[in-house]
Amino acid sequence: MALSVSPLSIIDLRGRTLGAAALQAVLPRPEIDVEAAARAVAPVVEDVAARGAAAVLDASERFDGIRPEHLRVPPAELERALAELDPAIRAALEASIDRVRAVDTAQRRPAEAVQVMPGGTVTQRWVPVRRVGLYVPGGRAVLPSSVVMNVVPAQVAGVEQIVLASPPQPEFGGLPHPTILAACALLGVDEVLAVGGAQAVALLAHGAEDLGDGVALEPVDMITGPGNVYVAAAKRLVRGRVGIDAEAGPTEIAILADAEAHPAYLAADLISQAEHDPMAAAVLVTDAPALVEAVQAELDAQVPEAQHAERIATALAGPQSGVVLVDDLEQGLAVVDAYGAEHLEIQTADAAEVAARVTNAGAVFVGAHAPVSLGDYAAGSNHVLPTGGTARFSGGLGVHTFLRGIHVVDYDKAALEQAREAATVLAAAEGLPGHGRAIDIRFER
Template identity: 80%
Template sequence: MSSPAAFLAVTDLRGRRPAPAELEAALPRAELDVEAAAQAVRPVVEDVAARGAAAVLEASERFDGVRPPHLRVPPAELQRALDELDPAVREALETSAERVRAVDSAHTRPSDAVQVVPGGTVTQRWVPMRRVGLYVPGGRAVLPSSVVMNVVPAQVAGVEQIVVASPPQQEHGGLPHPTILAACALLGVNEVIAAGGAQAIALLAHGAEDLGDGAGLERVDLVTGPGNVYVAAAKRLVRGVVGIDAEAGPTEIAILADGQAEAAFVAADLISQAEHDPLAASVLVTDAADLVEAVERELAAQVPQAPHRERIEQALRGPQSGVVLVDDVEQGLAVVNAYGAEHLEIQTAEAEDVAARVTNAGAVFVGPYSPVSLGDYAAGSNHVLPTGGTSRFSSGLGVQTFLRGIHEIRYDKTALEASRGAATVLAEAEGLPSHGRAVDVRFDKHPARPSSRKASLSTPF
């Protein structure tokens, strides 16, 4: 079907109905060995835990080629970056933050009480994390939008203390990129750390007695944010010391399209995610062979015009990208649900109905005018999403990432008595009779206890 110069390898599932495990194995997927990366960064994480700022500075010099003069960015630098920010970029960041805030505000959860029996209630109370560390990458691309996507949900949740970490930049005197600093200042974040990679994650998780300015850094309760495989590996190593959002891998897009899809749109969207990283995954799932040929023609026309052509070509031609040919949209749905893409576009007839049947995806973009790029910046949704098929059991970043549910149990004596039988029987069945006794004792007839005054009079001293 495709010429040797085709960008996307083709997996043809037409006429086949592979079992779930076989289907998953047949799909394109990025090869990401987080465990190997974890072994590589373990010495860095342990060194930061032991030596704090000194270890971070040494790692920054080794990996980022710069030794920041201050790990903690001075407030004056944050304000200067905001003052010098391009007004158009500021307006765009404000629009993005306003939209994310509107969506997240609608997703907060009030406390709710359930009366289980008369006089007995269980209330779920939602409590924000006290202190969180938000990681913003600074590698191939500068991502001030990631500041918005991390900070705004935390603020809506009511997080008390927010720390942002971003890699020091050699060309900016060892500070994070000015646009990152400006975005932090715009959102009112005043604790920003010039550290990247595994050393930044370790610093957030373990804290430090002195960052070099005479003040320490208190460890956080939760670390969130995207990053490369070494950031993901460091998150794996500190999980349990702190909470993490996810071990994010390279970005990925899957597009479920039929013969009605516009090839130029499909190609542009595949390119947009390939632009991120040579390991980025761009996958087209379709029942239309003609569309595949049209998309290849569009890629041939559009890729050479892209500023990051080499990176895009490498991603599109990598084993993590490709076309999956299916018999019909129904089979296509089974494929995309097995794939569980970070970003899933639905460009088919009856797109709304098809999207409603998606069960595994970080975010679903419905119809030809809902491109993933919109979600990256200005849709109001969050772009920190599960990758590598982990959408089967996890969700994207949002206000609830920063909330914890606490049950409050309130039973009066009548309610406890109504529950006494079930509690004591189960306690006996589990061989834990003292559990049952802790209920029964509340219904024993105790002799009147002496008052504290009489007890004090009988004391011989």
Template identity: 85%
Template structure:
């Protein structure tokens, strides 16, 4: 009987010399057409902007198969979800909250005052966003951990108003999943909206005069949280009206490994992300062909035993997943920096040293005992991370996401005098004489 076909395709770069652009184009990557999705969801977003809650209910009935009785989740339902929560799950959620809060508490920045000249200071104030909307998906997998990852950094930043949206569940009578509601209760989030997809993003961005309970919903100033391509597209459409964290795409894992890597661990970690979605990306970068064979053998065994075996196999066989063979770890670092993975694991000798040389990744997991799934739940790090290569210019969700830097300029007359010549000279050079005049007049009158 012939051996089963490998799950992962192989890209061999050992004898190739590629430019930065050629390398980026050659690597496996999910095709995510946010522009096409934006065209599809634009009517929904515009309808919600025009008709408010009625449009959200219509969209929920169409896309979620349920027309919620309440868009605003009653306080009693949130309290009941916590009361009925499995004690083991409650303990796990509380542990995750404590760990994330411990990491986030160290990120809160104090105001920074710089005396530029005697009598002239510039202070950088860090001011939290006033009101944020947090989105938590509820599709193939229910993610109470995403409640934690969104809410905790916002709270540590000092955000005073938090509204959380999550899709209504048909089997729950139009309420979001009870585990999500219980996580909200644990964190003290009381404003929860039963809405998902593009309609939820539009509702958060535009607000509504009446959610059907006689009370309106104020628009938020920023929207954060993961979601599918339609959520990403809706965030793109409302960006500018509100701030957003990022346009999240399918989850990604890249693993940089050498011959010392444990094939069972590598295979398990590739599978852990593949089970999210058929478009999830699982990429192994290695200089050890023998590891590839061992990982394939592990994949064949472990995937067959996985509850979501068909979904996992589809993701691993997709064009977004595969093996990249490199000459050595040095070339491997070049490859993973070009890829800019959401999650990057380092399974090499001197893993910490290798990790320190990586510049493009959402989060880096060092060594055999730091799998991505640890970061998903209980490392203390945040799992809302940049995807699709956007780690080249963006970072994960954190306290800084919810803070705005405001410069406070305080100069007395002597300090202004010391800057007068430079400022008025530059104003003249730029052809903006009124700028210079606004300074000169203070010494003439």
């Protein structure tokens, strides 16, 4: 029986004037409950904190269907995976690494010194996090590109110690997928854990006295990387003990398109995100009703031919996906800014000009020849991006994620004397005379 593709649901905003909050309320969103997931995984996180490796092995057997022989991947397995890697995949990974590294290197921030007054300077130093844990999923897809996107910016930032965790695979004897291991070896990451899900997050955050090889695992200072709702929930539970990049939700694409956009391209781009997960969001925003019909016709033709047709059809039919009809591109821009997409494509006339006006998006892809999938692999940009509308207040993974700004204050006595009055007056106004006294005492005989 041929797969039936449900028509995209349509939200018609034409003739309606809505503010950002009202728009956020009516736009398509996935139905996920991180709080419920956090309650479900809290016992796992607590068990790993208490029992270490034994709890991780129990959780792996329960959730991944295997009890790995090695939680810490032996170096020989990393070397073997790289030696056996398909040369074409290796070349593609190397190209991706080179491009991401080029972008990240240009974004590494130097120290910035400001002379506030003669003899008084404040310098902003950018210091890397010392030890980070990077998570790479291993569910419906093998994602060596996520190894690249996590590891390269951490390395460029100057992170001293990198630990990477990825789920054990029963078909590979309890090791992560060989392509994941090969990507680690290619990047020189030698501390790799065969651990997935909430137990991986807990292990990275709490460490363990012995992973079963007689060697302790030191906790990390920060955890980054995408994952399912249970990974997101575990990150929420350990936040504060360690830093996290974000609580990643289902992947999403929004496309702002006008009547000139190519329907086949739009359909293919919606499909490319929908194939990730039945919960993936695919949203088309347009002022051209005829374009919607043409895109639907393309979906009807393309989806049944796709490898993951059922998954794609489920995602496109879900409450998180659909079409938003607007009066014009001005209203369309308001809609996509309210939505705050992880990935936003602009396929309109004067696409670069329109894209320059976007304020809320994880990444913006400009024109007909910059599809989201390019950014996933080979554009040089990072694909670990904010989801669920959090692009309104956060950005994607990058060098900056792994850097901390430290102010260094250097004043001589003359400069302190110039700043003395303002500081002591404010100290008195706040009812903290000891603050002022700490300055005044330096000018008493």
